[in-house]
Amino acid sequence: MKIIVCYTGGVGSQVIRLLLQHPEHELVGVLVHDEAKHGRDAGELVGMAPCGVTATKDVDELLARGADCALWHGGVWDREIVGALLRAGIDVYTGMAGFEIPLDQDRELLKACAAGSTSLASGGNIPGLISDVLPLFLSGYSGAVRHVRATQRNHVADYPSAFQLREYLSMGQTLKDAAASSAADAIWLDAQAQSAQLVAAGLGVDVGETVISSKEFGVAPTRTVLAASDLEVAEGTVAGVRWTFTTSTKDGRPFLDVVNEQTVVLGLGDGWRRTRDEPSWTVEIDGDPTIRCQLSLGPGAGSVADPATALNAARAVNFISPLVAARPGHVSVLDLPAPSGQLVDP
Numbered sequence: 001m002k003i004i005v006c007y008t009g010g011v012g013s014q015v016i017r018l019l020l021q022h023p024e025h026e027l028v029g030v031l032v033h034d035e036a037k038h039g040r041d042a043g044e045l046v047g048m049a050p051c052g053v054t055a056t057k058d059v060d061e062l063l064a065r066g067a068d069c070a071l072w073h074g075g076v077w078d079r080e081i082v083g084a085l086l087r088a089g090i091d092v093y094t095g096m097a098g099f100e101i102p103l104d105q106d107r108e109l110l111k112a113c114a115a116g117s118t119s120l121a122s123g124g125n126i127p128g129l130i131s132d133v134l135p136l137f138l139s140g141y142s143g144a145v146r147h148v149r150a151t152q153r154n155h156v157a158d159y160p161s162a163f164q165l166r167e168y169l170s171m172g173q174t175l176k177d178a179a180a181s182s183a184a185d186a187i188w189l190d191a192q193a194q195s196a197q198l199v200a201a202g203l204g205v206d207v208g209e210t211v212i213s214s215k216e217f218g219v220a221p222t223r224t225v226l227a228a229s230d231l232e233v234a235e236g237t238v239a240g241v242r243w244t245f246t247t248s249t250k251d252g253r254p255f256l257d258v259v260n261e262q263t264v265v266l267g268l269g270d271g272w273r274r275t276r277d278e279p280s281w282t283v284e285i286d287g288d289p290t291i292r293c294q295l296s297l298g299p300g301a302g303s304v305a306d307p308a309t310a311l312n313a314a315r316a317v318n319f320i321s322p323l324v325a326a327r328p329g330h331v332s333v334l335d336l337p338a339p340s341g342q343l344v345d346p
Contacts (some may be wrong), residue, residue, distance in 0.1 A: 142287035218268030
């Protein structure tokens, strides 16, 4: 498969590294924002040997490269560019929940898929793995499901983007500014509502409303500068945030809670993550039987600097083949077989 990668942040850069070593996929284009990256070799941009593929800001140039699939890992969701990719016959996978589910709520992207006979899918960590994929998988092993609770306790001190840490997670902001950050809340709520719709569809539920039922902050006990991003987290500013998203059935009965805790400093107080080796994800299915599953990244998490970023990147690369084979239109984990990884020599 011939692949375009859109943007070279933490996830996009790891996607490029994986593709440059993949036996079945070929990197043919990289889209960038920064003028300083335009025209540079994609391999050099991600710390690898030159690969002969130059990064570009020119979307039309990318569309002419004959790609089968594009992986979208931008800081924002750009419907115009995504629509152009889809109309050009290029399937799109995004690590963002950047569009409405079902897709027919977004007529323009639906038309783009029809015009290009292409497919659009999303996934990743959260939304994705912990908020819909794992709950749906585990529910298949329980009868008479009464309630689902999914918890992420993610330590992101090694995440490389200061912008995303500050703007989407409020890290380093004052408590006053973070509490008033309705734009970030809206992004997370929209994403979790889309995950909730997938879970509801899988469970056969007429879904009602998803709301932020609680939002908590942990503050930095001392000044910290995060080495991976150079973000300064001053004493007394936000170093942890925890949202709880609750979804109810159409008749008002809560059936799904998703807790999303993000920290850049450990040990912020009672209830906050204390050590790096604690489980990152827990899913509990209250049913017959009741199931509790914990998922962690392994010791050292392989050779990657940021395992959570690498998880999302691997998911994107592994999704390519199922997506390209999928029917046109919006497709989700309810439509596609679960992607699998690829064995390599140690």
